[in-house]
Amino acid sequence: MVLKKYNINPDLALERQKCTFDIEEIINIFDGGKEKTSQRRKIEDVVLKSGLCHDDVPEECMSLKERYENAVRKSCFFSKLMKTELQEITGIEDFETPAIRRIADALFKDISPFLLHLGMFVPTIIGQCTSEQLMIWLPKALDLQIIGGYAQTELGHGTFIRGLETTATYDADTEEFVLHTPTLTAHKWWAGGLGKTINHCIVVAQLYTKGVCYGTHLFMVQIRDLDTHMPLPGIKVGEIGPRMGFSSADNGFLGFNNFRIPRNNMLMKHAQVQKDGTYVKPARHGKLTYQTMVFVRVTLVNEAAFNLSKAVTIAVRYSAVRRQSEMRPNEPEPQILDYPTQQHKLFIGIATAHAFQLTANWLWNTFKSVLSDMKKGDVGTLPELHALSSCLKAVCTSDAALLIEQCRYACGGHGYMLSSNLPYIYSFVAATRTYEGDYTILLLQTARFLVKAWEQAEAGKTVTPTVSYISRSLKGEKNSWRSTDEGIIKSFQAVAAGKIALCVKSIRDRMKSGLDYEDAWLLTTVQLVDAAEAHCRSVILETYCNEVRRLTKSSSDNVKIVMHQLVTLYLSYWTLQRTGDLLRYSSISEKDIDFMQRQYEELLQHIRPNAVALVDAFDLRDEILHSSLGAYDGRVYERLMEQAENNPMNAEPVNQSFHKYIKPLLQGKL
Numbered sequence: 172m173v174l175k176k177y178n179i180n181p182d183l184a185l186e187r188q189k190c191t192f193d194i195e196e197i198i199n200i201f202d203g204g205k206e207k208t209s210q211r212r213k214i215e216d217v218v219l220k221s222g223l224c225h226d227d228v229p230e231e232c233m234s235l236k237e238r239y240e241n242a243v244r245k246s247c248f249f250s251k252l253m254k255t256e257l258q259e260i261t262g263i264e265d266f267e268t269p270a271i272r273r274i275a276d277a278l279f280k281d282i283s284p285f286l287l288h289l290g291m292f293v294p295t296i297i298g299q300c301t302s303e304q305l306m307i308w309l310p311k312a313l314d315l316q317i318i319g320g321y322a323q324t325e326l327g328h329g330t331f332i333r334g335l336e337t338t339a340t341y342d343a344d345t346e347e348f349v350l351h352t353p354t355l356t357a358h359k360w361w362a363g364g365l366g367k368t369i370n371h372c373i374v375v376a377q378l379y380t381k382g383v384c385y386g387t388h389l390f391m392v393q394i395r396d397l398d399t400h401m402p403l404p405g406i407k408v409g410e411i412g413p414r415m416g417f418s419s420a421d422n423g424f425l426g427f428n429n430f431r432i433p434r435n436n437m438l439m440k441h442a443q444v445q446k447d448g449t450y451v452k453p454a455r456h457g458k459l460t461y462q463t464m465v466f467v468r469v470t471l472v473n474e475a476a477f478n479l480s481k482a483v484t485i486a487v488r489y490s491a492v493r494r495q496s497e498m499r500p501n502e503p504e505p506q507i508l509d510y511p512t513q514q515h516k517l518f519i520g521i522a523t524a525h526a527f528q529l530t531a532n533w534l535w536n537t538f539k540s541v542l543s544d545m546k547k548g549d550v551g552t553l554p555e556l557h558a559l560s561s562c563l564k565a566v567c568t569s570d571a572a573l574l575i576e577q578c579r580y581a582c583g584g585h586g587y588m589l590s591s592n593l594p595y596i597y598s599f600v601a602a603t604r605t606y607e608g609d610y611t612i613l614l615l616q617t618a619r620f621l622v623k624a625w626e627q628a629e630a631g632k633t634v635t636p637t638v639s640y641i642s643r644s645l646k647g648e649k650n651s652w653r654s655t656d657e658g659i660i661k662s663f664q665a666v667a668a669g670k671i672a673l674c675v676k677s678i679r680d681r682m683k684s685g686l687d688y689e690d691a692w693l694l695t696t697v698q699l700v701d702a703a704e705a706h707c708r709s710v711i712l713e714t715y716c717n718e719v720r721r722l723t724k725s726s727s728d729n730v731k732i733v734m735h736q737l738v739t740l741y742l743s744y745w746t747l748q749r750t751g752d753l754l755r756y757s758s759i760s761e762k763d764i765d766f767m768q769r770q771y772e773e774l775l776q777h778i779r780p781n782a783v784a785l786v787d788a789f790d791l792r793d794e795i796l797h798s799s800l801g802a803y804d805g806r807v808y809e810r811l812m813e814q815a816e817n818n819p820m821n822a823e824p825v826n827q828s829f830h831k832y833i834k835p836l837l838q839g840k841l
């Protein structure tokens with residue numbers, strides 16, 4: 172899409188004059204400093220000037236095949252740009268992934284078929300290969316001499332990894348693994364890029380050697396000829412068909428008919444199969460082959476924040492431009508942003524994008540620190556990281572999807588237009604709630620950790636920092652409600668502790684009544700999911716408050732004020748959402764709730780003058796937003812009309828179907 176230049180809409184211009192803070196300061200905070208902002212903008216300039224973002228026809232007007240081919244074209248040129256010009260022109264050696272991730276959206280309204288190459292294939296090589304294997308595959312993968320994906324899920328199993336059916340049977344005579352798809356349900360299903368694009372793939376299969384099954388392991392498999400791109404003999408591969416989003420990601424299926432790969436193609440950093448077929452199990456932790464999933468879960472919190480910031484930018488700018496109804500008779504129609512109900516729909520989106528972005532950064536640092544522990548041979552911090560990344564991935568993607576849909580509702584009918592980009596953003600984020608571990612499943616993983624932590628604390632052992640509130644609760648610390656940041660966090664921790672306690676009690680009561688542990692757990696899973704969600708809320712609230720305090724230490728007073736208003740809005744919003752829980756597990760009173768409601772409504776008014784400036788501070792270029800409703804200039808109606816006029820459906824005044832069908836029908840000749 173070529174963006175026409177318009178003057179700024181006067182309503183938006185006025186909004187920007189009302190801003191009380193220096194936008195650039197907030198931009199720098201979220202980028203991680205002035206230097207990083209400048210690097211990111213340089214990268215964006217290079218990509219935008221490359222002409223790669225241009226489409227002759229809007230993406231939404233292309234057929235699925237055209238969209239895929241267009242996405243491949245752009246992915247190839249973008250990869251070339253990353254390898255060459257971006258480095259040369261910007262002089263930045265070490266590309267910051269978030270900057271590349273952001274600008275990628277200027278090229279793809281939907282998804283790049285290469286996403287999984289960088290998102291999972293390369294990280295799996297880095298995390299799962301021996302140093303010798305790394306030297307073979309990593310340079311080729313980084314240089315795009317090979318393009319890969321990650322095929323774990325099958326037609327019959329996604330969640331239950333231990334139930335996967337694809338087999339990799341070691342043949343000591345030839346020193347090869349034989350990959351096989353024994354049933355219909357064993358076909359790999361869903362892997363991004365697999366349908367048409369990739370030539371290599373990480374395949375997750377049940378390892379058999381010397382007649383024994385050792386569970387799922389990872390294998391590097393070439394699936395297509397590097398020159399002709401034809402599937403290799405013994406490989407059945409294709410696209411799984413149209414989906415709600417991910418239209419250009421060519422998610423695929425894959426089957427093996429006794430397909431042979433060399434022994435060295437098993438990724439052997441953690442477990443090995445020796446030449447004679449002897450299995451050497453991982454020395455440290457049984458779930459290290461799941462590491463790529465943990466990595467992606469961590470990055471998905473960032474995806475939730477980024478995509479929500481796009482949606483709320485579109486909806487706030489639109490709401491400042493859109494005028495509708497009347498507040499008092501004969502007065503001019505107000506901007507819809509002036510309605511408190513509209514502010515209620517949107518400002519929580521701004522605050523949540525802040526909360527998730529800061530939580531994502533904190534989680535990323537935690538991930539890096541656990542990786543560094545693991546390099547030193549210490550896997551002790553992995554269970555907490557798994558519990559944290561599981562619940563944060565689940566809750567942040569789920570909340571983001573709901574809030575993005577709320578942004579679409581906030582834009583009325585025009586929000587339903589694909590050109591608003593809100594439906595694309597929603598369908599992308601809706602998928603993140605499912606892939607890389609479904610919402611319920613991941614919360615149950617966190618619940619497992621919480622119940623264990625409870626048992627440890629009961630036994631007088633020290634528990635990890637994110638669950639230290641459990642020890643306080645077991646010591647009988649009573650909650651006394653205070654409407655300060657800290658007071659509210661403590662009360663949310665009391666809610667989480669109360670819910671975990673009830674889960675433990677339910678499991679024990681059920682066992683006393685004769686059930687075994689598995690059944691007692693199963694019957695308690697509704698409560699366990701709820702407890703894990705409550706724990707996650709307390710983690711987000713605490714991280715958000717701590718990070719804002721830390722990051723704004725040297726900020727101007729006005730930035731401190733507005734950032735803290737958003738924190739308070741977030742805390743008040745969740746207090747009001749969870750009054751039932753707080754009445755049950757904390758000492759909050761009716762009076763306190765009334766106070767919080769008033770505070771929340773006042774905050775909406777305080778934030779209102781800065782609303783447009785706050786979304787400007789996400790610093791999202793129009794080319795990244797791709798939205799007729801959310802462009803910086805606010806020329807909503809001009810763009811909607813311009814795009815309607817350019818719609819290929821309007822290229823001819825009379826569609827041929829008139830002559831073929833309507834006219835004969837009108838004339839009774841059909």
Ligand SMILES: CC/C=C\C/C=C\C/C=C\C/C=C/C=C/C(=O)SCCNC(=O)CCNC(=O)[C@H](O)C(C)(C)COP(=O)(O)OP(=O)(O)OC[C@H]1O[C@@H](n2cnc3c(N)ncnc32)[C@H](O)[C@@H]1OP(=O)(O)O
Nearest residue numbers: 289290323329330332333458461464470557606607608619
């Ligand atoms: C550059 C990139 C830019 C942007 C990125 C943007 C987008 C993202 C990229 C790609 C998008 C699209 C692609 C999507 C890809 C996929 O979806 S790949 C497939 C993902 N599949 C899953 O996530 C499956 C979910 N299932 C599981 O994770 C697990 O199997 C399980 C259900 C959680 C449990 O498994 P299992 O039955 O084997 O284990 P348990 O018996 O329940 O548990 C045993 C103990 O192990 C612990 N455990 C489990 N998982 C882990 C882990 N990952 N790490 C550490 N520990 C783990 C578990 O807690 C138990 O511990 P215990 O209680 O102490 O015994």
Ligand SMILES: Cc1cc2nc3c(=O)[nH]c(=O)nc-3n(C[C@H](O)[C@H](O)[C@H](O)COP(=O)(O)OP(=O)(O)OC[C@H]3O[C@@H](n4cnc5c(N)ncnc54)[C@H](O)[C@@H]3O)c2cc1C
Nearest residue numbers: 321322323324328329330361362363602605606607608611
């Ligand atoms: C857009 C997209 C891209 C994807 N990309 C890839 C990819 O690149 N590579 C790849 O390998 N996979 C990929 N996947 C697959 C994805 O990882 C799985 O779909 C996901 O992990 C969920 O598994 P499932 O489909 O088997 O769901 P199921 O497990 O069948 O879930 C269905 C329902 O059953 C419930 N359920 C299942 N088990 C339990 C249980 N034990 N307790 C309680 N409830 C349960 C779930 O909560 C859910 O509500 C992708 C999926 C999508 C949608």
